[in-house]
Amino acid sequence: MTNTRVLPTPIVRIGALFSVTLIGLLVLPFVAMVVTTPIADLRAGAAHPMFAPALWVSLKTSMTSLSITMVLGTPLAWWLASSRSSAARVIEVLVDLPIVIPPAVVGVALLQTFGRQGLLGPSLESLGVSVPFTGTAVVLAQVIVSSPFFIQACANAFRKVEPDMLLVARTLGASPSVAFTRVAIPIALPGLLVGASLCWARALGEFGATLLFAGNMPGRTQTVPLAIFSALEADVRLAVVFSLVLAAVSTILLVGIRFIPSLRRSPRRPPT
């Protein structure tokens, strides 16, 4: 496409100035965090007794919540992508709700559901099960805030699978499950990986709902974002180190997300 000058030069310059300002605002805090942290602080932070348990809780719970979301969310995403019913459109809006509802509200809602005075709390307690302020609560909070990202990306990816492709696969001898795994999943794979990455990143960064519903107990429910919150009260430098680790993990995820869609399998080389 050839470049066309649609807008007058002064407008373009003002637009460029606005853009540079916003980019500066987006990047500057992270640059500040990196340049103001001496290597010695990084070493001290990594060796701090709060760091390893918080990182372990974060990785363990976020991977668990991602697995749960993938198992429960993939069939739902497939249905949302393939159904033309109005029920599917209503469910799609419901699934997106946790994105627009503040995490603190999700935390309160979870307490009202699973807390002692909550909807299901007394019944669960009679069975000897208590969910709030446990690792399970951390996972539940993460599933709720992060699953919409997976389901949305997954449904969009499945929409790229033309029904005719599955139909052809069936006439060629594939059972429904083989057609799904050999045709639908590979075609949707880049989108599924993007969804999983976004979902994991959101679960890893979850703070508000976890604090309210699961508490902030080191080694049990204290994830890295909660450790940052605790460290801020005692030692700002420690909070910065924890933040840098989380930012590094998130950046790696972002690079992965941007890279995955262009990862198309190259055709097999012809035999020589």
Added chain:
Amino acid sequence: MTAWSASVTVSAGGFDLALSIEGDDTPVALIGPNGSGKTTALRAIAGAVAVSDARVEIGNRVLDCTEREIHVPMQDRGIGYVPQGYGLFPHLTVMENVEFGLTVGARRDSATSRTERVGAMLSRLGCESLAHRRVDRLSGGEQQRVALARALVMEPDMLLLDEPLAALDATRRRAVRLFLAEQLSAFGRPCILVTHDVRDVLALGATVVVLEEGAVSQTGSLEALRTSPASDFVREFVATD
């Protein structure tokens, strides 16, 4: 000579289709206005659409019989299907697309035999040089050949083609039509082809079945349709020659 018959009744979303056709190894061209149920008819015969009543037989095989509660699943019907747009698998190469049916289900084949059969089919359809290409980088005519190869390599008892030439430009269409006629002649088994073009009917020497508003309005040779067209649609169709 393989005799076949298909009677299907479909009721879905306010659309009703009642189709009863039969034939032998002579290709059948299914024609009709848009929305008359041609694609639904093909899919019903392939077993992909829920039918309220059906009886489909190819040779001495009964694929559907509502009365006797017989419904052979799609993967076991031995029916080849080439949809509009071809339905090629974009994540696989040409060779892997053609090979797909030989790697799944009851007709799974050994790797050596697979390579031989796929190679022979690609060669027969003039696609050997495309074997390792990605299907999204092929021209419309090449995609059509690959889709045909993928269906034919399974040696189906019947072939269903849904507007196989619709995605091609006018100049390519003539060459591909002749190629398709040769291939279907060599195939020598029952074939139903949906088309909007009377030249396809001529090239294939097909018997015509006219579908209008979900029902068969006329059946016969192109000559018979010309002599006494049953509707304005048929009159218009035969006049475009």
